[in-house]
Amino acid sequence: MGLRTPLFSEHERLGARIVPFGGWDMPLHYGSQIEEHHAVRRDAGMFDVSHMRPVDIEGPGALPFLRFLLANDVARLQFPGKALYSCMLNEQGGVVDDLIVYARGPDRYRLVVNAGTANKDLAWMNARSIGFEAAIRPRVELAMIAVQGPEARARAEPLLPAAIRANAMQLPSFFAAEGDGWFVGRTGYTGEDGFEIMLPGEQAAGLWLALLAAGVRPCGLGARDTLRLEAGMNLYGQDMDDTVGPLESGLGWTVAWEPAERDFIGRAALTALRDAPARRQFVGLLLTGPGIIRNHLKVLSNGVEMGEIASGGFSPTLERSIAFARVAPGLGETCEVEIRGKAVSARVVKPPFVRHGKILVDRLT
Template sequence: MSQTILHPLRTPLYERHRFNLARMAEVGDWSMPVAYGSQIEEHHTVREDAAIFDFSHMCVVDIHGVDARMFLRKLLANDIGKLRSPGKALYSCMLNMEGGVIDDVVVYYLDDECFRMVLNAHAASRDIEWILAQVVETKSSVTLVARREDMVRGDVEALAMIAVQGPNARERVFRAIPSTRAAGKVKPFNSIIVHDFAVGEMMLGRTGKTGEDGFEMIVLAKHAGQVWDMLRSAGISAAGLDAWETLRLEAGMHVNGLDMDPQTSPFDVGLGWSVDLGPERDFVGKAALQARRQDWQFVGLAFEGSAAVPRTQSPVMSLEGEMIGKVTSGTYSPTLRIAIALALLTPDIQVGSYVSVEVYNKRISAKVVRPPFVRNGSPVGEQ
């Protein structure tokens, strides 16, 4: 029986978003909730308390096989060999042969023959093609199993992803779903699999891109609605992707396709810390990465007064009018109450200096700062 594909695609929580009058928009190939009411209120709720997000458009891929660890050590710029305890997670870039960023991923170590990788939604199909090509190239004994609803095959069960983020997120999850209290001692960038009588297996990873504490919960898609209802019934507010965008920008977190792409290296975008160039391991793009120079530096821009929000690709110039870079993403910061942006500038520009950004045919002054803008709900330094 053929599978009916909806365009745009819908997550398992789509009907709940519509029932709760969420404002929906097409995000990539997906119909996603961008706000349930006030984006600003949703943003502040995450900074001050906790809220839940539907991230089921992200793609979970399980990598099985006796060569799984060895294969991932060759595939990723960070060294998966560092993961020795089940549940440990690793952030890494996946590079092309020229050392450019194909995607940034989080990988969880489940056991010696199974690792779980979370791919960005818009890049998932391209990523999987690339990974499969590397399986063939390296003649590795591994199998990729995509777990997103539009990709599952055979008797594989689809997974959904729900994030609960905010300073009170973990305690609120424990109250909403008592079986999750087993995750009480999980440290940041670690995960645990728990079993709940009502909804079966759940993986809770203490990860996220809002700059706040919390969990990213990977659950069976068929039970995602029930998990969502349990969290909502416990009084946890829902938030849309517009709030997530302002949160991640305040936290200085990257989005693939905006802040980095196959033309930029991890060093260009401030992710050198996620690259392991140790001599005992080779990986895709390593030689090119070692040979290329750093063309850019990844910085934040803080705008004064009531400046308009800069758009992606807005030109950045020195105060003398020389072109020195571009904005990669920008927003209004609800926490700081100013416009902010992430940008790629030439390496000689100093943090603390001022630059000029072209916004709607006007040049607006901005201060070069070091991301993040906000940490643990509070401004970082003087912006």
């Protein structure tokens, strides 16, 4: 048996199919993954993401520590509540984890890291924090519910504590508001508008049931994966890991090269790779032939192996298979994916595939 979030019994009551994920027992779906996916694209869905780990970093050394720890530059967070997506790299330029960091006030930051890597991340952060005046505090007592979809914020609004409701509703994208022990970010992992709400674990079931009553559809990890794939968002462990860094996983935009004098872990390794002619590309694929692209399948160009699939699957919005692939430089506009020994045609496209309910890639074959 794995770890259980404060919402586990609610998932069981709703008939969820429970699967192990990152050491936790989590809902895969509550009946139909595809219907859950469509609910988020068209209306509103909610995800129990309490397995993810908030980690507070506080103290006079918090900012210099995070500027050393993360590849993106936390000094860009000029306003309290602003959020930043970043990779946390090792010295070799591989990704220890990807995370969101929120500025909460002077010397106060909150990171949200992945479930399966949380213990590794904490060990890493603790080891690297020596010499910085910064306290690292995992907030295991917090639950987290992501409410996502075009109607998500409107459905959640009356359920937020009065103390933060007005602030939360005025948040620009990638900002957070907090009060009464709740922390509400206008962030997500679906490509739709919405909130990610952190709150005390004992209040999580109350919010979950109220959202359910407001017509927000419970969604599992299955829909979360197809939504993020369509939205062009990476998944740690598939698209990047300890050995594959941001420049080869489509995350070059998250690396803050300026100011040049900022020293961050992994900088030297990334600099060496930056102009390497053999640096692999991270591309989107749209399967034009029959079948479904799965992780680790081979990508071919005129029969020559060019790389492999990082994340692949079925896109419910496009009603065909899409993927991210890591390939050698020089892949053209089309390629093939080897599915059960057969080379199936695919088109190379630039993710995201879908954002805010709209298809962004040309579906023509």
